[in-house]
Amino acid sequence: MDLTYTAEQDAFRAEARAWLEANVPAEPLPSFDTAEGFARHRQWEAKLSAARWSAVSWPEGYGGRGVDYIGWLIFEEEYFRAGAPGRVNQNGIFLLGPTIMEVGTPEQKARFLPTMASSEIVWAQAWSEPNAGSDMAAIRSTARLDGDAWVLNGQKIWASRAVWSDWCFGMFRSDPDSQRHRGLTFFLLPLDLPGVTVRPIAQLDGDTGFAEIFFDDVRIPLGSNLGEVGKGWNVAMATAGFERGVSLRSPARFSTAADRLIELWRTHADSTDDALRDAVTDAWMLAEGYRLHTYQTVTGMIEGRPIGSEASLNKIFWSEMDVRIHEIALDILGPHAERMDGPLERWVDGFLFSLAGPIYAGTNEIQRNIIADRVLQLPKGV
Amino acid sequence: MRFAFTDDQRAFADGLHDLLVHEYPPARLREAWAAGRGHEPDLWRRLADMGVLSMMVPGPAGGMGGTLVDSVLLFQQLGRAGVPGPVVEHLVAAPRLAGTPWAGGVVDGSVVVTAALDVDPFVAHADVAEVIVTPSGARHGYAVSAVAGLDEGRHLAEVTGGTLEPLPGTDELADTLAVATAAFLVGLGETMIDLAGEYARQREQFGKPIGAFQAVKHLLADALLKVEFAKAPTYRAAWSLSTAQPTAGRDASMAKALAGEAAYRASRAAMQVHGAIGYTWEADLQLFMKKAWALQRAYGDARWHRRRVSAAVLATPR
Ligand SMILES: Cc1cc2nc3c(=O)[nH]c(=O)nc-3n(C[C@H](O)[C@H](O)[C@H](O)COP(=O)(O)OP(=O)(O)OC[C@H]3O[C@@H](n4cnc5c(N)ncnc54)[C@H](O)[C@@H]3O)c2cc1C
Numbered sequence: 001m002d003l004t005y006t007a008e009q010d011a012f013r014a015e016a017r018a019w020l021e022a023n024v025p026a027e028p029l030p031s032f033d034t035a036e037g038f039a040r041h042r043q044w045e046a047k048l049s050a051a052r053w054s055a056v057s058w059p060e061g062y063g064g065r066g067v068d069y070i071g072w073l074i075f076e077e078e079y080f081r082a083g084a085p086g087r088v089n090q091n092g093i094f095l096l097g098p099t100i101m102e103v104g105t106p107e108q109k110a111r112f113l114p115t116m117a118s119s120e121i122v123w124a125q126a127w128s129e130p131n132a133g134s135d136m137a138a139i140r141s142t143a144r145l146d147g148d149a150w151v152l153n154g155q156k157i158w159a160s161r162a163v164w165s166d167w168c169f170g171m172f173r174s175d176p177d178s179q180r181h182r183g184l185t186f187f188l189l190p191l192d193l194p195g196v197t198v199r200p201i202a203q204l205d206g207d208t209g210f211a212e213i214f215f216d217d218v219r220i221p222l223g224s225n226l227g228e229v230g231k232g233w234n235v236a237m238a239t240a241g242f243e244r245g246v247s248l249r250s251p252a253r254f255s256t257a258a259d260r261l262i263e264l265w266r267t268h269a270d271s272t273d274d275a276l277r278d279a280v281t282d283a284w285m286l287a288e289g290y291r292l293h294t295y296q297t298v299t300g301m302i303e304g305r306p307i308g309s310e311a312s313l314n315k316i317f318w319s320e321m322d323v324r325i326h327e328i329a330l331d332i333l334g335p336h337a338e339r340m341d342g343p344l345e346r347w348v349d350g351f352l353f354s355l356a357g358p359i360y361a362g363t364n365e366i367q368r369n370i371i372a373d374r375v376l377q378l379p380k381g382v
Numbered sequence: 383m384r385f386a387f388t389d390d391q392r393a394f395a396d397g398l399h400d401l402l403v404h405e406y407p408p409a410r411l412r413e414a415w416a417a418g419r420g421h422e423p424d425l426w427r428r429l430a431d432m433g434v435l436s437m438m439v440p441g442p443a444g445g446m447g448g449t450l451v452d453s454v455l456l457f458q459q460l461g462r463a464g465v466p467g468p469v470v471e472h473l474v475a476a477p478r479l480a481g482t483p484w485a486g487g488v489v490d491g492s493v494v495v496t497a498a499l500d501v502d503p504f505v506a507h508a509d510v511a512e513v514i515v516t517p518s519g520a521r522h523g524y525a526v527s528a529v530a531g532l533d534e535g536r537h538l539a540e541v542t543g544g545t546l547e548p549l550p551g552t553d554e555l556a557d558t559l560a561v562a563t564a565a566f567l568v569g570l571g572e573t574m575i576d577l578a579g580e581y582a583r584q585r586e587q588f589g590k591p592i593g594a595f596q597a598v599k600h601l602l603a604d605a606l607l608k609v610e611f612a613k614a615p616t617y618r619a620a621w622s623l624s625t626a627q628p629t630a631g632r633d634a635s636m637a638k639a640l641a642g643e644a645a646y647r648a649s650r651a652a653m654q655v656h657g658a659i660g661y662t663w664e665a666d667l668q669l670f671m672k673k674a675w676a677l678q679r680a681y682g683d684a685r686w687h688r689r690r691v692s693a694a695v696l697a698t699p700r
Contacts, residue, residue, distance in 0.1 A: 299385045
């Protein structure tokens with residue numbers, strides 16, 4: 001065990017910090033859930049990518065720097081420290097990208113990874129359906145073979161950033177006689193094809209951060225599938241593993257939030273209020289605990305001890321921690337927390353956003369089921 | 383940056399685990415309770431032979447020369463088995479007796495040492511210990527007056543009189559004890575969850591194992607979450623102390639606060655899953671719960687340790 005960084009890691013951190021300090025926009029960009037904000041975030045991604053900072057853990061050939069997961073954590077720490085913009089192509093770079101690297105054909109890797117790293121193509125995830133939320137195996141959208149094409153029909157919903165995204169990765173039932181997890185296929189397709197209709201949905205904060213997607217006899221070429229036809233469930237589970245595990249919610253995000261919370265406590269709290277003091281300390285311990293846990297997980301991954309169902313523990317932990325950090329912030333703000341246009345507004349916004357965490361990427365109830373069944377080996381439920 | 387144990391460290395802990403599974407199942411612990419034994423001389427000798435008792439005693443003094451990082455998984459294993467007696471205290475105190483007349487005895491186990499802090503009103507295991515190591519030195523030749531304790535594997539006493547010999551190197555006694563106890567608590571938490579899981583697989587109601595009910599699943603999943611997320615902070619604290627980091631005190635307190643709360647949560651979940659059986663003297667669960675409840679508050683409770691983290695983290699920046 002050595003919890004200090006190597007000279008090489010320190011140098012990498014210094015390089016990242018210097019670049020970010022020189023390049024991160026001074027003013028925060030408008031929300032990427034608006035048309036203007038989306039475009040500005042895409043420009044930012046192009047800039048990041050040109051300097052090869054958009055996907056540091058990817059191989060150099062695809063636009064990355066080939067650093068290991070520790071390097072990725074270091075980069076993330078610097079990224080959040082610098083207050084850099086949210087990642088508009090996170091579903092591509094952090095979820096689909098690693099999945100393509102794992103199961104994609106050489107052609108798919110060459111075709112999709114570089115444009116993903118540069119955000120020329122921004123990706124949306126089209127899995128959920130009106131009647132297939134937690135129960136994703138209930139997917140009804142279909143893919144039918146017709147000569148030299150797959151023909152897609154059905155409806156997807158809650159697809160984040162799909163309003164302005166270019167492509168989506170979706171799950172479709174390719175075998176009409178199949179049940180549940182079998183007979184699903186994972187497809188990659190552009191969202192501007194004839195027959196695709198994207199209808200924005202306003203989120204809790206009023207912005208159209210997700211969308212419904214309708215497929216009406218949409219024709220896509222054979223070979224649009226990622227992984228084998230009929231094996232989409234397994235591919236999706238690999239993606240979900242990345243989502244719940246380490247890649248989507250890096251510890252730096254919460255360490256930064258905890259530091260900001262401490263700052264808020266210093267400037268706005270009654271320092272003689274012991275309950276608030278304890279709560280802020282707890283928030284710091286949660287963030288620090290998550291950071292340490294992640295370094296331990298990542299060391300294991302580097303040394304060939306991959307993370308399995310324990311990823312579900314991470315997902316519950318970060319999402320509940322995020323809510324908790326924001327609740328405490330609002331407690332410090334007291335009656336001021338009602339105000340939406342003040343300098344502290346982003347705590348209220350952050351609170352709204354944090355409430356989605358226990359729902360997306362598999363609800364926390366589903367994660368608890370997974371932990372109970374696979375980690376604790378309890379009998380299957382009803 | 384490498385946050386993992388070495389193969390040797392893991393193998394040693396696995397060896398201890400095997401020994402304890404075979405030599406010290408809960409039935410033995412129950413026998414000790416029934417006989418009023420708060421210390422197990424036979425097991426003690428096995429632990430001495432294996433090098434566990436002298437894990438942190440320097441090599442030249444006959445010990446294993448290990449650091450707290452080398453030992454932290456051992457504390458966790460001792461906790462898993464709920465080993466009674468001053469195991470945690472002895473391992474932590476032994477290296478501090480170098481150069482004293484007890485130095486040899488603490489290595490071969492013929493001298494039993496315990497440890498105590500000023501925050502604790504009683505001394506644990508003073509009835510079997512020859513020496514008490516405290517932050518101010520080594521106390522011996524004292525008189526002991528027993529106090530009934532919650533955990534029958536942890537005999538408590540009020541101690542009077544005796545002689546105090548100043549000792550070098552007792553500065554980090556409190557922090558080391560906090561981390562060792564945190565690891566022990568993590569082990570207790572793991573066992574309580576295991577016991578509850580075993581019971582939930584086998585006990586049937588409404589025609590199915592109770593473990594199939596979601597309320598039961600989620601209770602145990604949440605308990606596991608707490609215990610799993612207490613591990614990395616505990617291991618980190620061991621590293622911080624082993625390498626004399628400036629944050630060692632803060633890190634030790636964070637570990638003890640989190641591990642104590644995690645073990646408590648595990649005890650509540652495990653007891654609820656057991657139903658009325660969990661409320662009996664007969665069930666093994668109590669052997670582990672009571673130790674967790676005792677250790678959760680010994681050597682600084684979560685409140686005390688959280689305040690210490692507060693002081694470090696919320697201090698106004700210069
Ligand atoms: C902000 C946000 C962004 C999202 N982005 C995307 C995206 O980009 N792409 C995409 O495909 N989807 C996305 N989703 C959808 C998300 O994956 C689903 O909301 C989620 O899987 C839950 O499905 P549901 O909303 O239909 O809820 P339901 O499945 O109807 O669940 C409702 C409640 O019932 C509980 N429940 C359901 N089944 C069980 C069970 N077996 N045991 C115990 N409790 C149960 C749930 O935990 C929940 O509390 C997003 C959602 C949000 C909120």
